[in-house]
Amino acid sequence: MTWTLDSVTDVIGMVLILCGAILCLTAAIGLLRFRDLLTRMHAATKPQVLGVLLVLCGVALSKEGGLHIGTLILVGVFQMLTIPVGAHMVGRAGFRTGQVAPSDIHLGPSKDHADASRGDQAVDGQTPAREDAAPEDGTS
Amino acid sequence: MGFSEIMTWAIGILLVSASLLSVVRIITGPSVLDRVVATDVLVSIVVCSLGAQTALVEGSSTMPLLITLSLVGFMGSVAVARFVARDRDYPVDFDEPDTVEEPGRGEQA
Numbered sequence: 001m002t003w004t005l006d007s008v009t010d011v012i013g014m015v016l017i018l019c020g021a022i023l024c025l026t027a028a029i030g031l032l033r034f035r036d037l038l039t040r041m042h043a044a045t046k047p048q049v050l051g052v053l054l055v056l057c058g059v060a061l062s063k064e065g066g067l068h069i070g071t072l073i074l075v076g077v078f079q080m081l082t083i084p085v086g087a088h089m090v091g092r093a094g095f096r097t098g099q100v101a102p103s104d105i106h107l108g109p110s111k112d113h114a115d116a117s118r119g120d121q122a123v124d125g126q127t128p129a130r131e132d133a134a135p136e137d138g139t140s
Numbered sequence: 141m142g143f144s145e146i147m148t149w150a151i152g153i154l155l156v157s158a159s160l161l162s163v164v165r166i167i168t169g170p171s172v173l174d175r176v177v178a179t180d181v182l183v184s185i186v187v188c189s190l191g192a193q194t195a196l197v198e199g200s201s202t203m204p205l206l207i208t209l210s211l212v213g214f215m216g217s218v219a220v221a222r223f224v225a226r227d228r229d230y231p232v233d234f235d236e237p238d239t240v241e242e243p244g245r246g247e248q249a
């Protein structure tokens with residue numbers, strides 16, 4: 001096996017794709033083993049950003065020709081734009097439906113946030129009243 | 141069996157087992173949001189698989205599929221999370237004994 005430039009970039013690209021696949025498997029194991037919604041989201045974020053970016057770097061290194069580089073950059077940019085939106089919506093829905101432990105989140109010293117985080121008033125997707133969120137009483 | 145064949149088999153086995161494990165979480169997830177998170181992971185595993193197939197197989201043209209999946213993949217989770225209500229297969233109990241509770245975490249305000 002002669003070490004030309006093409007073979008070296010092929011090997012590096014394959015190693016990067018393998019790292020992305022390992023991250024995918026890690027996230028799947030984390031999805032199975034963690035017990036909470038937030039910890040499962042924490043595990044799920046790894047292949048969504050870093051795994052996909054590693055795989056895209058591997059594809060860019062192992063394919064010859066420069067036409068697909070722009071497409072790969074577009075895929076990475078779209079992935080990084082859309083994944084936080086979905087994660088934010090899922091986390092907010094979990095907070096409103098009471099699937100997040102109140103001790104897992106720190107919202108501030110107000111008592112109403114502790115009530116709201118229990119999700120008793122938020123069954124139908126309504127936002128709990130939080131007009132008194134603004135004033136900090138200096139104890140933080 | 142050269143280096144590239146071994147790497148191809150390793151990548152394939154890793155991706156297939158990861159997708160099977162996330163399908164298990166989709167089946168047994170106690171709430172809708174767990175299933176949504178597992179579905180997002182499955183979408184990103186599919187993106188990784190298509191990228192690996194583009195890199196490892198000669199003459200494949202899956203780049204439009206990659207762009208489409210990375211653009212559209214979040215819409216399902218957004219739609220489900222927008223209209224989800226409280227429904228779990230069993231009621232969650234945050235006071236169960238295996239809950240790790242750091243001392244003084246609640247009153248650190």
